[in-house]
Amino acid sequence: MEFWFVIILSICLAALLKLILGLSSSRRKLKLPPGPLSLPFISDLFWVRKSFADLEPILRSLHAKYGPVVALRRGGSRPAVFVSSRLLAHQALVQDGATFADRPPTVGVETISTSRHRKINSTPYGPMWQVLRRNLTAEFLHPVRVRSYSPARKWVLKKLLDSLRRDEPVQPVGHFRCTIFSILVHMCFGDRIDEQQIKEVEEVQRVMPLILGRFEILNLWPSLGKVLFRRQWKEFNRLSQKQKKVLLPLIRVHAIASRTKKRKEEQGKDYGDNVVCYADTLLNLELPEKRKLNEDEMVSLCSEFLNGGTGSTSTALQWIMANIVKYPAVQETLYSEIRAMIGPKVVTVDEDDLQRLPYLKAVVLEGLRRHPPAHHVLPHAVTEDTELDGFLIPRKGTVNFMVAEMGWDPEVWEDPMAFRPDRFLVNRHGGGGMEFDITGAKEIKMMPFGAGLRMCPAYTLALLHLEYFVANLVWAFEWKAVDGDEVDLSEKEEHTFVMKNPLQAILTPRLK
């Protein structure tokens, strides 16, 4: 008996030892994912000139050659890993979420626009990021608070419909941008902001993403860049200062109001202003370092809120409306659904009605699948060297997930390049037979908002805005292509992936 006990124990110990040794040696032997050869310096120069739109076809052929995980080694020490498989994305972002939730360190111009002046999207994974993100999601984007902006949404909708009535034919993208921006400015700085102020904020905010793109060269060897590109650095700093000059007074108004409110409350008086804006929540925020945000950090966070939300949402809105114009049958089905639900006499579709419009939701989801505004998520980084699909994902590097490729995967989506909202309908026309979960918590089929811990914190707000404006645009007008002008769905990269030839349409008001 004792003999057998010793034998079994030895076998178990040997197996355990083998497992441990096997694991550590396989970790030691792990190689970087495959990819093309790189030459120091020359590779840097080659890649820095490439936008993601230039890279996308190159990456597609690399994935076809090497598989779903490839690495581009710039000359320096930071390889960029690209993942095209939705199964691996789920494994990394959801199952191993905490390891993949970091961001690469910021460099060059980004340090001015992000880390020194903090943003959620570039803050490393840790307590500071958690506090900033929780403030946006749980505190500010709480459904009750989002609802308190219904009157502002109604007001911008009215302005949008009025402005569309004035043009013939209409090129709506500018109007869409202005509408989404206006509602976000109200949410960021409160509804006392006037039209002139909105214009000023829009002007400084519009140039910021373009500037970051234009000054990309400054990110290469930053210390040397400061000497070589002195003029560009000066120009970049001038524009950053201008942004601060416009946004700071709007934040300071809330700082003063908050002090007055506190004083009045201490005196037992009713202050009578209960709509809380994003700037208010930032002013109240207590950071893990036991301090408040400084003014530079607040400017940066407000700017992130405005720019993060405007380009992406207005781009998606244009793509959805372009498909609605291109496919009149989709427009007719959507219009009939709204009419059947709210009746023929109602002037505008209310936020509460959206829940009863499944085809509308399907049109929005199909728009995001077929034309995701971001073709890849923001670069991620891992908190420690780790393994994915048998390859080493090094801590010093970036991991990028290919959003568009996943939404166009023919193994998941039949005829993936066709615009077919029906595929999102529950139990209709061969639809998926289930409510679609855009968070990808159980399975990723597409991820226009990313997935896991770094998923877009404002995805419910974005969906609300898309559904609300698409429903009302179709309810107010019949949209038709300009005679002889095919709606062209080609795309180009401009911070987000936009229509290369912006939508033009003839709008006929629907009489009610």
Ligand code: HEM
């Ligand atoms: C259709 C509209 C939108 C799309 C398609 C979109 C998409 C995305 C994507 C793909 C990411 C990166 C996720 C990752 O890195 O894994 C992201 C992050 C982010 N988005 Fe959005 N977004 C939209 C609207 C908005 C809005 C309205 C806001 C704010 C008002 C916003 C704020 C942010 C922020 C702060 C992050 C960084 C999150 C973090 O790093 O923790 N987005 N979004």
